[in-house]
């Protein structure tokens with residue numbers, strides 16, 4: 001690190017400490033240390049249980065990360081190349097004044113790390129070292145805690161180890177690629193301006209007979225594009241099945257190699273971004289800290305009368321803001337709903353295996369020549385077809401309610417609440433929301449030219465799911 005940058009960092013850290021902003025001061029200290037090490041940091045972020053730790057362990061060729069989560073306050077777990085061992089940093093005393101508190105650094109043998117971590121609640125960071133040719137003296141990997149709500153996604157972006165990351169690999173579960181939280185996080189990453197790679201993990205869950213891999217892949221790529229997210233790259237891997245035909249493990253290794261190769265340039269850029277970000281964070285902290293004091297001083301200076309009129313003024317401003325918000329609410333609400341419901345509808349699996357089985361039963365009865373009984377066969381056959389259709393319809397309707405409508409109603413109600421829209425009409429519309437599924441509609445979707453094999457059942461299921469979703473999507477906001 002250049003001396004000038006070091007000075008800038010130290011100066012900023014001093015003013016944070018003087019002001020009492022411990023959290024930012026700690027991050028600045030970590031940033032200075034990281035910059036000094038000259039290592040390029042590759043951070044693995046993503047949804048809870050997306051396979052971040054498993055991926056890191058596979059890349060290292062050894063289960064270095066403990067299988068149970070490490071309870072840390074700063075959640076900083078790094079892996080670098082070196083003699084086997086771990087260094088655990090604990091905060092002594094009160095966590096609230098962490099910036100000023102004393103730190104205890106302890107070396108722990110790797111095989112005792114898990115036990116050691118489970119017992120500790122005040123761990124600030126864990127640094128694991130092991131001889132790793134992949135990283136050499138050039139890089140380190142950062143494991144981050146899983147996120148499982150859009151709030152977490154914001155939090156991770158602002159509060160966790162991202163100030164240290166030079167590059168972010170965002171890991172997703174094969175089955176949860178098109179979920180809102182992924183988009184939220186990826187968007188948030190743009191604020192940091194650090195390179196983002198999307199890693200779709202667990203592709204061993206793919207079933208080629210249900211969907212060609214190429215279709216899955218382009219769907220996933222398209223989804224991010226349509227959300228205005230242009231990652232630096234997108235890879236499809238599995239940590240479970242190395243020999244899987246679509247596994248891009250080699251590409252992942254090559255990517256890490258290439259990133260480390262360009263390390264200097266990446267570090268330079270990200271250090272600049274991080275300092276700016278932390279500077280903004282400190283400014284926001286100061287603002288929030290000083291606000292009550294400012295108000296108190298103003299009231300004091302103005303005397304009692306002044307305070308009273310100031311209160312009136314504030315009340316008036318609050319009312320005005322409220323009115324303004326109410327006026328803007330419908331637009332904002334519509335935009336937000338469109339975004340939220342699109343993901344919900346997209347992700348709902350309304351034709352799981354049980355439903356497809358019932359559809360198959362029914363479709364078999366629609367095969368030309370299908371017949372039940374010998375005497376009065378026509379009536380018996382018709383009754384059997386109707387019975388199968390009804391069994392299928394009932395199950396499908398239940399799936400639609402449980403997988404789609406219920407979630408939609410929840411999202412709509414929450415959004416309405418968030419925007420303070422209280423209208424009986426809207427509430428009734430939300431309650432009434434639901435895609436009616438009639439037997440006639442299901443019967444009409446059957447193609448006369450069908451072969452009625454299991455392939456057709458799959459196509460048919462996909463078709464009714466798509467139709468129903470398209471109907472729901474066009475109805476949801478009207």
Ligand SMILES: Nc1nc2c(ncn2[C@@H]2O[C@H](COP(=O)(O)OP(=O)(O)OP(=O)(O)O)[C@@H](O)[C@H]2O)c(=O)[nH]1
Nearest residue numbers: 047048049050051052053054145146202238239240
């Ligand atoms: N089928 C399959 N399972 C995987 C794969 N990778 C990881 N898993 C499993 O997914 C589960 C979660 O993996 P973790 O590595 O703990 O996920 P994580 O993202 O670190 O989870 P958190 O740290 O809790 O957020 C484990 O049971 C893994 O064995 C994969 O490629 N395929």
Ligand SMILES: [Mg+2]
Nearest residue numbers: 052053054146
């Ligand atoms: Mg993990």
